[in-house]
Amino acid sequence: xxxxxxxxxxxxxxxxxxxxxxxxxxxxxxxxxxxxxxxxxxxxxxxxxxxxxxxxxxxxxxxxxxxxxxxxxxxxxxxxxxxxxxxxxxxxxxxxxxxxxxxxxxxxxxxxxxxxxxxxxxxxxxxxxxxxxxxxxxxxxxxxxxxxxxxxxxxxxxxxxxxxxxxxxxxxxxxxxxxxxxxxxxxxxxxxxxxxxxxxxxxxxxxxxxxxxxxxxxxxxxxxxxxxxxxxxxxxxxxxxxxxxxxxxxxxxxxxxxxxxxxxxxxxxxxxxxxxxxxxxxxxxxxxx
Amino acid sequence: xxxxxxxxxxxxxxxxxxxxxxxxxxxxxxxxxxxxxxxxxxxxxxxxxxxxxxxxxxxxxxxxxxxxxxxxxxxxxxxxxxxxxxxxxxxxxxxxxxxxxxxxxxxxxxxxxxxxxxxxxxxxxxxxxxxxxxxxxxxxxxxxxxxxxxxxxxxxxxxxxxxxxxxxxxxxxxxxxxxxxxxxxxxxxxxxxxxxxxxxxxxxxxxxxxxxxxxxxxxxxxxxxxxxxxxxxxxxxxxxxxxxxxxxxxxxxxxxxxxxxxxxxxxxxxxxxxxxxxxxxxxxxxxxxxxxxxxxxxxxxxxxxxxxxxxxxxxxxxxxxxxxxxxxxxxxxxxxxxxxxxxxxxxxxxxxxxxxxxxxxxxxxxxxxxxxxxxxxxxxxxxxxxxxx
Numbered sequence: 001x002x003x004x005x006x007x008x009x010x011x012x013x014x015x016x017x018x019x020x021x022x023x024x025x026x027x028x029x030x031x032x033x034x035x036x037x038x039x040x041x042x043x044x045x046x047x048x049x050x051x052x053x054x055x056x057x058x059x060x061x062x063x064x065x066x067x068x069x070x071x072x073x074x075x076x077x078x079x080x081x082x083x084x085x086x087x088x089x090x091x092x093x094x095x096x097x098x099x100x101x102x103x104x105x106x107x108x109x110x111x112x113x114x115x116x117x118x119x120x121x122x123x124x125x126x127x128x129x130x131x132x133x134x135x136x137x138x139x140x141x142x143x144x145x146x147x148x149x150x151x152x153x154x155x156x157x158x159x160x161x162x163x164x165x166x167x168x169x170x171x172x173x174x175x176x177x178x179x180x181x182x183x184x185x186x187x188x189x190x191x192x193x194x195x196x197x198x199x200x201x202x203x204x205x206x207x208x209x210x211x212x213x214x215x216x217x218x219x220x221x222x223x224x225x226x227x228x229x230x231x232x233x234x235x236x237x238x239x240x241x242x243x244x245x246x247x248x249x250x251x252x253x254x255x256x257x258x259x260x261x262x263x264x265x266x267x268x269x270x271x272x273x274x275x276x277x278x279x280x281x282x283x284x285x286x287x288x289x
Numbered sequence: 290x291x292x293x294x295x296x297x298x299x300x301x302x303x304x305x306x307x308x309x310x311x312x313x314x315x316x317x318x319x320x321x322x323x324x325x326x327x328x329x330x331x332x333x334x335x336x337x338x339x340x341x342x343x344x345x346x347x348x349x350x351x352x353x354x355x356x357x358x359x360x361x362x363x364x365x366x367x368x369x370x371x372x373x374x375x376x377x378x379x380x381x382x383x384x385x386x387x388x389x390x391x392x393x394x395x396x397x398x399x400x401x402x403x404x405x406x407x408x409x410x411x412x413x414x415x416x417x418x419x420x421x422x423x424x425x426x427x428x429x430x431x432x433x434x435x436x437x438x439x440x441x442x443x444x445x446x447x448x449x450x451x452x453x454x455x456x457x458x459x460x461x462x463x464x465x466x467x468x469x470x471x472x473x474x475x476x477x478x479x480x481x482x483x484x485x486x487x488x489x490x491x492x493x494x495x496x497x498x499x500x501x502x503x504x505x506x507x508x509x510x511x512x513x514x515x516x517x518x519x520x521x522x523x524x525x526x527x528x529x530x531x532x533x534x535x536x537x538x539x540x541x542x543x544x545x546x547x548x549x550x551x552x553x554x555x556x557x558x559x560x561x562x563x564x565x566x567x568x569x570x571x572x573x574x575x576x577x578x579x580x581x582x583x584x585x586x587x588x589x590x591x592x593x594x595x596x597x598x599x600x601x602x603x604x605x606x607x608x609x610x611x612x613x614x615x616x617x618x619x620x621x622x623x624x625x626x627x628x629x630x631x632x633x634x635x636x637x638x639x640x641x642x643x644x645x646x647x648x649x650x651x652x653x654x655x656x657x658x659x660x661x662x663x664x665x666x667x668x669x670x671x672x673x674x675x676x677x678x
Contacts, residue, residue: 016294102480104510107440155556232559234559238574241373276662
């Protein structure tokens, strides 16, 4: 599948009957996503605003042909929900839940089989040209365009969206890969999608302190991505050894500093910006617009 | 969540790991008695979470119970400064009194998450007692790495390979294998994010004994570990950070003078960065979360301002879901009720942004509205300059 979401996307929401699950499922539907089912064990046979609820993902897929899942299940049961979706053969699983134990994610990630997982602890994925979103991002700030955005942060992604919308560039696809140390889709997966997507002309990549995903992505970009990339790393002023909100945003053992990431990204030819306010305008300059 | 050395050793002993005998106390007289029970000589070890205790004077060997008493008296109550505590140090409340041992070799063994692999990894080195970060920087070839799958634990052949790499043989090799498998089991079953044994001691008689232990646990998994949750020591945490956590706010105190209130961790870090880029210094990291309400904004404001170093506040909210009018009301009420005197710059974006800005304008308060992050950062730095003048 060239694009991970399209007008063919049919969404099942795991945890639809919860407050957040319902709110965001309806927001996705309002944006244009086909929300075909919900899953809450024990509440099968009911409906939420016209959306049928099933006891299991398997039943939901059989009855509605759902081909993507959005997860709002609370942390203790979220990894189980991811594995349930994978077992039911759902090709795209977007886990919004924040606070899943690392050990549970290690297990869930190894269970995925052929499914793609985005997140957890992420805002999700949106494709304005198809009027499809799976996630909690505000649809109205987006605009159809040519910039692919990939980010470990939620609201900082909205910042990049706001800037590119304001400058008239718009977005092709925005993917939040989440702030946890063990996640499904990584930078390179998202960048590969952008590399092959004719609608994506340029990329904004937003990383943050902790781990080495940005360094690995920079390496990949240098050898594989011909499209221009603007990059920013959050946490340049963060002290070492402290977890900055996100479970994965921590400089530990001298590893995962913003400086290391910025150095690797600059060496890979990425247009690194020192200030988050410069993401949009730098991209516009790079594109000669 | 971190625990003290004596607590980590207690956990490890449950998994059959060998440690020297010892007891914890907050009383020098009792320290003397413990030393007597241990045979006379004993090590007095300050129990604080930070590393580098030995260099800071927090670990002393007493040759007699009286010496142990003297050291315990000196260490209990001291402000122990190490490279991890910051310049003001950390007050020592308890000491661990432990039997002395004859050390033949000191090794390093640690287990942590390899994020790139998405698996735990055992790291081992012959350079025990040294700072592993320094070993990693100067001679990375001296660190052995062995990842394992937590579903079936560290396998004997994996443990053997580490033990051979450390140059162990015979009975000691066998004991090391047993130790490594037990440590890995403890790491997995307690939802650790770090289990570090530095040094791991090989005694004169070839035993494998944990001399110092550091364990950190996954905060997200504490819900299923009641026993570990009870080990939390609030004295080791910043009081403002503890206060903030009660309201579901993620606050970390820094040493600048621009207080920051932001929604979302990434944007909060980026806001700190832009404050510095504009020439200021952030006083804190504060994430009010995705669904913050008026009450939370008020509490966040109060916590930011309890830091007397704060001379100006920058509020940066990109409300995806959050309504800007709610945030604006929260800010106005906080400023009114708290009698706030420092300048407050507010950048609002998102749902109901115009209503939000109107509320700020109508409040008649010295709240400075800003458009965009750059404008906000520049305005807060300008306001700071005026304050100083």
